Each structure stands twice: as C-alpha cells, then as structure tokens.
Amino acid sequence: MFASLPLSDLAARARARALYSGARDHRDVAALLEPYGYDADDYEHGLDLVEDLDDHAADQMREYAEQYAATAKASAALAAVEVLYARHRRLARLRHRRDSAGYRALALAGRIPDSDAGLVAAAGTFYRALTDDPALGDGIRGLTPAAVADGRARVETARVAMDTQARETGEAQIATRLRDDTVARLRAHAAELAGTAKEALADAPQLREALGLMERGS
Numbered sequence: 001m002f003a004s005l006p007l008s009d010l011a012a013r014a015r016a017r018a019l020y021s022g023a024r025d026h027r028d029v030a031a032l033l034e035p036y037g038y039d040a041d042d043y044e045h046g047l048d049l050v051e052d053l054d055d056h057a058a059d060q061m062r063e064y065a066e067q068y069a070a071t072a073k074a075s076a077a078l079a080a081v082e083v084l085y086a087r088h089r090r091l092a093r094l095r096h097r098r099d100s101a102g103y104r105a106l107a108l109a110g111r112i113p114d115s116d117a118g119l120v121a122a123a124g125t126f127y128r129a130l131t132d133d134p135a136l137g138d139g140i141r142g143l144t145p146a147a148v149a150d151g152r153a154r155v156e157t158a159r160v161a162m163d164t165q166a167r168e169t170g171e172a173q174i175a176t177r178l179r180d181d182t183v184a185r186l187r188a189h190a191a192e193l194a195g196t197a198k199e200a201l202a203d204a205p206q207l208r209e210a211l212g213l214m215e216r217g218s
Helices: 012-025 027-036 040-095 101-105 117-134 145-200 205-211
Strands: none
Touching: 012 027, 012 040, 012 145, 027 145, 040 101, 040 117, 040 145, 101 117, 117 145
C-alpha cells in the first residue's frame, strides 16, 4: 500500500500517521511487532517523517504559488517593454536610415529578438543610447525625453521581474526536491512497517484494521 501511495497527498499522509500512531499507542500491536525489532523510537521516527512531509509539502505549494506570481509579473513586464520598444523602434527607423550612424547606434538592424533576455538587452541598448546621446532622438516623432525615461524604466522593471522569476523558480525546484526526498523516505519506512505488520498481525485482523491496513491491497 505505502510503496505506491502518493504520500504528498493529505489523505495518504493521514494513513501513514494512523499506521505509526496505531503501532505506538496500541499495546497489543506493539507487543506483536516487538519481536521484529520495532519499538517506540521507530514509530516516533515515522511520525517525524510525516510531520516533515507536511512541512515540505506546504513549503512546496507556497514556493510554486510564488513562482507562478513571479512568472505572471515577469510576463506583464516583458509585454510592456515589447509594446513600447517596438513602437519606438519603428519610429526611429523612419528617422535613421539603414547604414547611418544613428541606425547603428540604436541597433535598428534585424528584428526584435524572440527571447525574453534578448528583448530586454535590445531595448536596454536602444534606450541607453538615446539617454547617452539625446541627439539620436531628434526628429523622431513621439520619442521625447519622457518617453525614453519610460522605456528605460520598463526595461529595468522587466529585468528585476525576470531575476525574481528565476529566483522563485529555483526555490520552487529546491522545495520540490526536499518534498520528494521526504516522500521517498516515508514511503520506504511506512511500506516496511506495513509489510511487517501484515505478517506479525496475520491472525489479528482487528489489529490490522487499527493500523489502517485493509484485508486486501495492504
């Protein structure tokens, strides 16, 4: 049973908790398991594993919620950069023709990069050039100093959001590994106890039921 139960689920953890607490608290069960080398420390260790899994499962859910929120924020920030940068880039191309110094300074050749990092880098180069040399914006309709400042602010917001997303993704992955490791340890420990109890309590079906072990599929 415990070898295949999804112990990250609350119901499965409740069954594991019932197994250990039943073996610990039921005098007859404990007596029948004692010849197999089980004692109170084994049951307390199992209950500690269940509590650890409760904590790690909660942490994993929280970390993934934070990752999803960070991803949504990064997506919105990147979309805001792309919309503004694409418009300003089209306007800049009307003013700075191919092979001109302004065309090269603003990196107007080619298309906007498809990757998020490429987009942010290209937009950062564009707005930084306009900030360092405001004359590049002369004659570009709608590309005022305020518009350039807005573009730079959007790029910085996107950079921060991407960094946060990467950090939250890493933390969510770590939380998942911790949860999965605890699941594996609890599954092995509980499966061994359940299998031993099935043999030790073979002639005592009521005691098996006290541990939550069913007659079939246990």
